[in-house]
Amino acid sequence: MSNEKGPDHSRRKERSRQAILAATRELVAEEPYEKVTVEAIAARAGVGKQTIYRRWPSKSAVIFAALLALSENADRQNDEQPVTLPDTGDLETDLKLVMRATAEEFADPAFDRLIRALNTEIVNDAALAAEYQEKLARPLDEAKKARLRSAQEAGQLNPDADLDLVLEVLYAPLFQRWLHRSAPLTAAYADSLVESTLRAFAP
Amino acid sequence: MSNEKGPDHSRRKERSRQAILAATRELVAEEPYEKVTVEAIAARAGVGKQTIYRRWPSKSAVIFAALLALSENADRQNDEQPVTLPDTGDLETDLKLVMRATAEEFADPAFDRLIRALNTEIVNDAALAAEYQEKLARPLDEAKKARLRSAQEAGQLNPDADLDLVLEVLYAPLFQRWLHRSAPLTAAYADSLVESTLRAFAP
Incomplete structure (x- = not known):
């Protein structure tokens, strides 16, 4: 049996999620807004476009997730207060x-x-x-x-x-x-x- | 000599400007925003895309002009007060x-x-x-x-x-x-x- 759904799989998924969100933040900071596309995010994160679309329905949703993750990280640094x-x-x-x-x-x-x-x-x-x-x-x-x-x-x-x-x-x-x-x-x-x-x- | 730059030409230009601005307002009111393109505005106004680009550099500029024209028309109705x-x-x-x-x-x-x-x-x-x-x-x-x-x-x-x-x-x-x-x-x-x-x- 493959352990594709086991802990390694979860870690890989989480790493790819973090890479996508970081790529989104970088692109938004660097590029004129119309150049921030799902294709560009995928290329920067080193994943396929479908990896993004499996998780988020649109560019809006990825950008929102990137901002939300920033605020979650800030919370975590504050010991989850x-x-x-x-x-x-x-x-x-x-x-x-x-x-x-x-x-x-x-x-x-x-x-x-x-x-x-x-x-x-x-x-x-x-x-x-x-x-x-x-x-x-x-x-x-x-x-x-x-x-x-x-x-x-x-x-x-x-x-x-x-x-x-x-x-x-x-x-x-x-x-x-x-x-x-x-x-x-x-x-x-x-x-x-x-x-x-x-x-x-x-x- | 052609009178292309005479009064008829000016009237035609003004008619085409008004048609473009009206088409812009209609499309914005009817369509999801990403479908309001310079191509769509040109098609609705019955002009070529280049007629729009000769006057305005971008979709933003046309939308701004459409709003500005609304407010100018309102002024004119008030006897230019x-x-x-x-x-x-x-x-x-x-x-x-x-x-x-x-x-x-x-x-x-x-x-x-x-x-x-x-x-x-x-x-x-x-x-x-x-x-x-x-x-x-x-x-x-x-x-x-x-x-x-x-x-x-x-x-x-x-x-x-x-x-x-x-x-x-x-x-x-x-x-x-x-x-x-x-x-x-x-x-x-x-x-x-x-x-x-x-x-x-x-x-």
């Missing part, structure tokens, strides 16, 4: 830390191109947009809302504020400015978003 | 009117698909993003800022507020919610954005 936001007891300090880090992250060219590629796909693909919401956006939003709830309990935020709205008012301007490249993402800008959001939802 | 925002003297009332209309416009399927197509292009094309800012976004932003300035003078808005930031805090959440289809764009949502923005930038 779920994402949490800093909590020094002062909401303004903590949010400024987070928003400055977010502005820096978006300004990193490798991350910029990967997120831009993902956005291109989800804008035109409602199913992928839903998967993005469920697997990436919502877990992060829940972590942020936990921090906002503790601020509500500490009397630093309106106890009746709609926390989804608070997050939108805080993050969406930065996202739009980045997406449309309408102005630079500076630390001062990150701070001003925190300040206007806290004024809008003051206790 | 520049865009202005309603000014009843009450900023909250006026902004709610505008934001509800914006939410409705984004919910219109034909407009939705055209703006989504344009966004797909400008996300990956910095030059087109700059053209979008200059020709479409900035003139609208200037009209909105004129209304905000009159509210500052009337003591309804913080006189030191950065008006670009005010516009971002007001519009970006709606834009992001629409782009990511993360939640519905209701009139109540439009109102809540106006209210949180006015709290953030109260005098």
Whole structure:
């Protein structure tokens, strides 16, 4: 009997999955977006095109998986702790830390191109947009809302504020400015978003 | 001598331009985005592909022109008046009117698909993003800022507020919610954005 489905097979499959995701990230970082095709990813990863299509239905799906794997790896480095936001007891300090880090992250060219590629796909693909919401956006939003709830309990935020709205008012301007490249993402800008959001939802 | 460059020639050129832009809008409204190609636009408009490429360098450029023409036609219907925002003297009332209309416009399927197509292009094309800012976004932003300035003078808005930031805090959440289809764009949502923005930038 062959042990094709045994531990060696699983290891090979996992190695090929990692090679495909790494190739995707590299290509997105290096090439104009229209050149990132399933063929190019397969060639870079040293696998056949069918190996990719057996696992993912489309280029969108591979790009999404590449981004998801980045965020899973980051989690693993943190000893599988779920994402949490800093909590020094002062909401303004903590949010400024987070928003400055977010502005820096978006300004990193490798991350910029990967997120831009993902956005291109989800804008035109409602199913992928839903998967993005469920697997990436919502877990992060829940972590942020936990921090906002503790601020509500500490009397630093309106106890009746709609926390989804608070997050939108805080993050969406930065996202739009980045997406449309309408102005630079500076630390001062990150701070001003925190300040206007806290004024809008003051206790 | 032929009068190829005379008035008849100009009229023919303008008719072909209008046919191409109309074909672009129809295709974007009807077809999945990857099927909207320069070939398909040429076929629908009844012109050769080269007629399109003589005028526009890329599919992105044609889509942008189609959207720009829509907004120029709207201007012309208003007797070439520049865009202005309603000014009843009450900023909250006026902004709610505008934001509800914006939410409705984004919910219109034909407009939705055209703006989504344009966004797909400008996300990956910095030059087109700059053209979008200059020709479409900035003139609208200037009209909105004129209304905000009159509210500052009337003591309804913080006189030191950065008006670009005010516009971002007001519009970006709606834009992001629409782009990511993360939640519905209701009139109540439009109102809540106006209210949180006015709290953030109260005098």
